[in-house]
Each structure stands twice: as structure tokens, then as C-alpha cells.
Amino acid sequence: MLPVQNAPLYTKVAERLVELIKGGVWPDNVLPAEEQLGKTLGVSKPTLREALAELTSQGIIAKKHGLGNIVIPSALKARFRFDLKLDFIDMLSTEGYEVSLFQSYHRFEDSAQEAVSPGTHLVYDEFVMADKHPAIKLTMRIPRNLLNREVQPNLRIGNMFSFIFDYTGEVINHSVVNIVPALAGASLSRIFGIGQEEPVVSWREIFHNMQDKKLCFTRIYFNPKIMKLTMLRKGSYPHETGCPVFVCTDLEEAVLEAAHSEN
Structure with missing residues (x-):
């Protein structure tokens, strides 16, 4: 049999954090300071930071200078996220x-x-x-x-x-x-x-x-009645696209003309 691996502590802490957030322990969208959060959860600062980093990678938390760790409700409420798990x-x-x-x-x-x-x-x-x-x-x-x-x-x-x-x-x-x-x-x-x-x-x-x-x-x-799969895409800073951009009066005709121009 394949060996069974226990989940790392930080993942359990991340799951507990999500439970507390969903339970309304912190009614606004800003988490307490990390020192207070660590005491509430009974974990060390390195473990807490790993847990916060995990939730940040999932898009559930965003860190903003001057505010701290902010909860993103739409990411938290997204169901059946196949970008997170395929089990x-x-x-x-x-x-x-x-x-x-x-x-x-x-x-x-x-x-x-x-x-x-x-x-x-x-x-x-x-x-x-x-x-x-x-x-x-x-x-x-x-x-x-x-x-x-x-x-x-x-x-x-x-x-x-x-x-x-x-x-x-x-x-x-x-x-x-x-x-x-x-x-x-x-x-x-x-x-x-x-x-x-x-x-x-x-x-x-x-x-x-x-x-x-x-x-x-x-x-x-x-089953489309049950499995409404979703995924979360994080935003990024705006930047210029590197590909040519054509602005057209009749978009569909311009696209068809371009598609058949090599034929």
C-alpha cells in the first residue's frame, strides 16, 4: 500500500481560519494582527504565516500594506473550485x-x-x-x-x-x-x-x-444540477499586450477575412 501522509499543521490552521471567518468571528473583512491571531489559534508565528500564505495563494486572503490581511468574500463563497482540488x-x-x-x-x-x-x-x-x-x-x-x-x-x-x-x-x-x-x-x-x-x-x-x-x-x-464547477483567477497589474490589436468597424467580417487571408 502507498504510505499515508498526514496534512501539514499549517493546512489545518488554514482550514480552521476559514471556519472562524465563515462563523463570523471577525465581522469585518480585516483579520486581527498576526500576533493576536496566533494567540487565538494557539500556533507559532511561522506556522500562522504559512497558513496565511496558503489562503493568500487560494485568493481567499489578500495582504495590503497598512491594513493587514483582508478577507475576499467572493473567493471564500466560490463553490466547487477545481483550481484548488480535484478530489x-x-x-x-x-x-x-x-x-x-x-x-x-x-x-x-x-x-x-x-x-x-x-x-x-x-x-x-x-x-x-x-x-x-x-x-x-x-x-x-x-x-x-x-x-x-x-x-x-x-x-x-x-x-x-x-x-x-x-x-x-x-x-x-x-x-x-x-x-x-x-x-x-x-x-x-x-x-x-x-x-x-x-x-x-x-x-x-x-x-x-x-x-x-x-x-x-x-x-x-x-451533473449540471449539482456540479457547478468554478475557478478563481487572480488579477494582475495592467500592462500592454504584446500582440497586434486591430480595431474594426465590422468585427465579425474582419475576423473572417483575417482567418481566410492565408487560404
């Missing part, structure tokens, strides 16, 4: 949902899709439930030639990272996500309770080891 179970739990999983027995399928490696794959499907409503459908594919032992037909795959390590000996280092458009087919429409051919957000995710070998592939569909 959907944790994401749903954080939003107060009771989460459960329904998983199919695995099967073996041949695939020639460009998005995955060609050949035979171990495949299973999974639904993530939020308060007993289907929130996410996931299909996982693992190349069969990576498996180092037989997988029992009724095996429950609780943690994909551990499963990959246990059955291939490989460690997932990173993944690459491509967001792709999709329309709900008959099955997804029925399960999600949405109209057939209704647009849904989906993505393809490819997991790699440190040598960049592809270890597994997922295709994920999000």
Missing part, C-alpha cells in the same frame, strides 16, 4: 453533501481511441452520489499489460492511486486534464435527470508516472 469526494463533502459511491464490476475492453493507449484495458464505471443523487459519472481505463497479477472480478476499487500501485507497481506522479464538450445520451439523461442531448461538462484525464508513462485514463461527466 471530487472531498469537494462534495466540503459542500455539505453526504457522499457515497456506486461501482460496477470491472471488465476488459479493447480500445483504439486516440485519447487512450490502444489495446485491452481493465475498465470500470463509477457514480459519485451527493445526498443520494448522481453527481458524477466516471469511467476508468487501465492498460491490461500494466497489471502484474489477476484482479478478482468482485474487487471493490476504493482508492485508484492505491489500486494502481498494488496491481501495477507504479506510482502516479501527475495527470493531464482536457476539458471537452459532451451531450447527454439516453443513459446519462436518465441517471442525471436532465434532457437528452443537454450539454454537460466533461473531461478526459490521463495519469502518468514520473517517467511520463501513461498509467490510466478517465472520462468524467458532471
Whole structure:
């Protein structure tokens, strides 16, 4: 099994800070001085500063000279931020949902899709439930030639990272996500309770080891009634763009003319 790592203290302090802010402990948008804040939380100044830096990186806090640490309410209230975490179970739990999983027995399928490696794959499907409503459908594919032992037909795959390590000996280092458009087919429409051919957000995710070998592939569909994904982009100081800018009377015609000028 993969070793389990405890969360660093500063992340726990950051989570506690968010709880206190949401609880209205400090009614205005300015946090107390760091010395007072450290005493309230019972932590050292270095740990507190790491926690504040973590919240600053998340956009929840901004530091302004002369004012101190300022809470940004819109960032704090943003839900389902996939720029912060891609653990959907944790994401749903954080939003107060009771989460459960329904998983199919695995099967073996041949695939020639460009998005995955060609050949035979171990495949299973999974639904993530939020308060007993289907929130996410996931299909996982693992190349069969990576498996180092037989997988029992009724095996429950609780943690994909551990499963990959246990059955291939490989460690997932990173993944690459491509967001792709999709329309709900008959099955997804029925399960999600949405109209057939209704647009849904989906993505393809490819997991790699440190040598960049592809270890597994997922295709994920999000129920638009529940999973309203958001992300936060920080502002920056204004600067001149380095690309040519054309001001046009008829914008669409100018764009079409430019697009076809090389043809």
C-alpha cells in the first residue's frame, strides 16, 4: 500500500481560519494582527504565516500594506473550485453533501481511441452520489499489460492511486486534464435527470508516472444540477499586450477575412 501522509499543521490552521471567518468571528473583512491571531489559534508565528500564505495563494486572503490581511468574500463563497482540488469526494463533502459511491464490476475492453493507449484495458464505471443523487459519472481505463497479477472480478476499487500501485507497481506522479464538450445520451439523461442531448461538462484525464508513462485514463461527466464547477483567477497589474490589436468597424467580417487571408 502507498504510505499515508498526514496534512501539514499549517493546512489545518488554514482550514480552521476559514471556519472562524465563515462563523463570523471577525465581522469585518480585516483579520486581527498576526500576533493576536496566533494567540487565538494557539500556533507559532511561522506556522500562522504559512497558513496565511496558503489562503493568500487560494485568493481567499489578500495582504495590503497598512491594513493587514483582508478577507475576499467572493473567493471564500466560490463553490466547487477545481483550481484548488480535484478530489471530487472531498469537494462534495466540503459542500455539505453526504457522499457515497456506486461501482460496477470491472471488465476488459479493447480500445483504439486516440485519447487512450490502444489495446485491452481493465475498465470500470463509477457514480459519485451527493445526498443520494448522481453527481458524477466516471469511467476508468487501465492498460491490461500494466497489471502484474489477476484482479478478482468482485474487487471493490476504493482508492485508484492505491489500486494502481498494488496491481501495477507504479506510482502516479501527475495527470493531464482536457476539458471537452459532451451531450447527454439516453443513459446519462436518465441517471442525471436532465434532457437528452443537454450539454454537460466533461473531461478526459490521463495519469502518468514520473517517467511520463501513461498509467490510466478517465472520462468524467458532471451533473449540471449539482456540479457547478468554478475557478478563481487572480488579477494582475495592467500592462500592454504584446500582440497586434486591430480595431474594426465590422468585427465579425474582419475576423473572417483575417482567418481566410492565408487560404
